[in-house]
Amino acid sequence: MADASGRRWDRCLADTAVKTVTGLGVGMAFSLLFFKRRAWPATLGSGMGLGMGYSNCQHDRRSPHLLRGHMVKDQQ
Numbered sequence: 001m002a003d004a005s006g007r008r009w010d011r012c013l014a015d016t017a018v019k020t021v022t023g024l025g026v027g028m029a030f031s032l033l034f035f036k037r038r039a040w041p042a043t044l045g046s047g048m049g050l051g052m053g054y055s056n057c058q059h060d061r062r063s064p065h066l067l068r069g070h071m072v073k074d075q076q
Contacts, residue, residue, distance in 0.1 A: 012060055016053025023049025 027045025035041050 008060060012053075012057040017050035019053040019056075020046050021049070023047070023052075026067065061070055 022043035025045075027042035029041040030045070031038055034064055
């Protein structure tokens with residue numbers, strides 16, 4: 001049980017980190033291209049990525065049926 005919970009937390013943190021960094025990168029690109037190097041697009045992008053990661057983690061923690069199942073063969 002603890003191993004499955006640890007894997008869930010690892011997946012959750014990795015997903016949040018990827019979404020935050022991607023949002024930051026997209027925000028920086030928009031800042032450089034369209035908004036004359038202002039800071040708010042990068043801040044907004046990283047905040048949106050962090051919020052999406054948090055939301056996915058919440059959904060994953062509340063859904064126990066998302067755990068990886070193991071197939072057991074019938075013994076006859």
